[in-house]
Amino acid sequence: MRWRSVLPRLGYELPPDLTPPSANGPLTPSVPLELIRQSVSAREYWDIPEPVAEQYRRYRPTPLWRATAFERAIGAEVPVYVKYEGGNISGSHKLNTALAQAYYYQRAGVRELVTGTGAGQWGTALAAACAAFGLSCTVFMVGGSLRDKPYRGSLMRLLGAQVHASPSGLTEIGHQGGGNSLALAIGEAVEYAKAGAGRAFCIGSGENYSILHQSVIGQEAIEQLSTLDAEVDTVIGCVGAGSNFGGIALPFFSGDDQGPTLLAAESSSTPKLTRGVYAYDLTDATGTGPMEAMYTIGSQYSIPASHSAGLRFHGAAKLLSAMRHRGQIAATAVGQRAALEAGRAFAGSELIVPAPESGHALAAAASVVTGRDAKHRGGRGVLVCVSGHGLLDLAAYDQLLAGQLTDLAADPEAVELATAALTRVDNTLVEVN
Template sequence: MVPHAWYNALPDLGLTLPPDVGGAPRPARAEGLQVPASLLRQEMSTRRWITIPEPVREHYLGWRPTPLRRAPAFERSIGTKSRIYYKYEGGNLSGSHKLNTALAQAYYYKKAGARCLTVGTGAGQWGTAMAAACSVFGLECRVYMVRSSAEAKPYRPALMRMLGAEVISSPSPRTEAGRRALAEGDDQSGSLAIALAEAVEDTTEPHTHFCAGSAETYSLLHQTVIGLEAIEQLTAAGEHADVVVASLGAGSNLGGLVLPFLSDLVEGGRPRCLSVESTACPKLTRGRYAYDYVDASGSIMQKMFTLGSTFVPPDMHAGGLRYHGTAKLVSSLYDQGLLEARAYGQRSVFTSAAEFARCEGVLPAPESAHAVHAAAMEARRADDEGREDCVVLGLSGHGLLDLAAYDNFSSGAMVDAVADDAAIARALARLPSLPGTRRAATVD
């Protein structure tokens, strides 16, 4: 059954998140950066359950509940005795989990008087989801998409435009943030921090608002429908998760799946929860827990695990994992030891994803492929340690618009993208000077 309420994990976990800190004034009208009061109340609520508005839930019913499937052919292929289940979020118009919060945010912004939403997007899933949600609720939509992803995934922008959105490759000459990036950098591939800064800046028209996609606590809240459904589906199958695995971009996919599993909603105790990132952008495994800017505009700062807002990852096929930082809620989970982290290179990730597609008939998005690979590694680890674990992975979206990446892999042209130590060091050296910084201790 589709949940009637989102799950707020903060009261159960007893977490108090570090407050946001203001930086330099944003180059935009104050109105464009105002978050609807309804979303702010969700962010600060002490209630365990937040009712899903009926118009939002009605649209959820178009594709939810999403299936939780076992992957027996994949299990046989990798030779494991463990059981691997995947929660598939790719069966909607946007092709990913992003639509869960996009619909909610479009609904609340429309009620608050917005007419146009601006967003920044990496691989394009968030941009596509917001384009779809804006079309549902009668809003205009402008999407700043990381240039390297827009060029590598041309059908993502095509889908957004079909849904009525305007799509701009970032960095662009349209904004001061974009012009500065174009003037200062030899690498024009872009980053999510720059795309976000451009979307923030482009809110000067009346009733135009910037809409954040995956790091804000309320966006993680909206995604908890994933984990709530998964728990109910596992119980119906007579299963209990031993390991829950999800890829990490900014945190909404990961949080949506694992947060309900960290509560007492789960019988038999909490499973191990594992975050999977790319070696190209390894914020948990090689970053620092510190206050940092949430985008390249140098405005709001949050305490998070970060590689620095000026860090630009090397070219990679999982564009949705390019964000320099991590949601403050996910960062707190990792800091408190409630979450583990791994980083993998894209060749091993695509090897597992291609095998999964051949075995199970579902092509994972490059971001989701990281969770597929990590689930295989965890199943093999259980075998080596004499256990038969139940491993649940979040397959956050399909890869049907990422076939250029799979072609690059199949042709043998793909290389592993690994963040350069010197580039990370340079970006971390430019972090704001605030107390309370700590280096990440876990490296894989």
């Protein structure tokens, strides 16, 4: 198995990053050169370093099966195939890139990796990867999520990480407050990493290299579907910044119109791909990182709290945003009640509790295979990635069972205000749902 990049198949170059107004001069990349090469090179296949491959073999390949019990539970008209990424210690797909990044940072002489995390899956994955490669790890986790999922913090500490609720008192931006958002947690991690020798900030989702590392998911799925003599017309994954969806879907992208529909399922509270604008925006709350061309609802938008914390990022990865802009991927928004109801149906039928984020993908799949989604048809079948388990998210399911869940959709006026000053990439926007 090798990593497979979609960049050579796009047929165009991604828009360049811009220096943010707050920066003094050009930005100096702090990531290892090999990760930079993986982000910009036109090479399609990349060898996986043996130390990383050795770690992968502990839990890969991950299972793929036809979810016939789920099909019966939801009244599916076509087959549903599930690719499950929740069987490793992090409980999610995030470990695929965490191991790779920890390896490259360790080789570059870094002693401590610092990151921000929403639901805690990425923080857990990085803590595990740092333990595997002998690095220290510090995690800033969105405070509301840490309160809702305290055992995520316990697991990260068990793996040797230092865990701080964001906003914290450890950084200047944390002292300023600003609510509970992944952008703020990332901003704190950026500031904290810059303040210490031997530290480096590490991000798990939006960068091209992290999406590249996740390509093992889709490549395995293609082989496993072939073994089952199965074909699918739609491939679905949930989207925060984009590594899970990119991992399952982009290996199916051929550069023409012959492949399956690639459908990104996002949260209706953070609908960047379906209700956002294609513009240059900040990637974190410090404003010190590069401005990237992305579909965004605005880095200053106050995202309402929800149990789909891993999807609560204001923008989509620049790679996925460019593909969305050119109509190469599709998108749909799902409310958290529908997501958790789909998760409940999956748990009761397939006997696996999915993470709330994965529930969004399952809800989108249910709409497609039952014919409720008139725009996207299942045809021969649908492949959906269940990116992680929900065993540390049971408080969300408790609220569902108690009838206490509410859906807080994005406020159109607030989104318009948060994006008004952003520089659009151009004046032609992809039609949204």
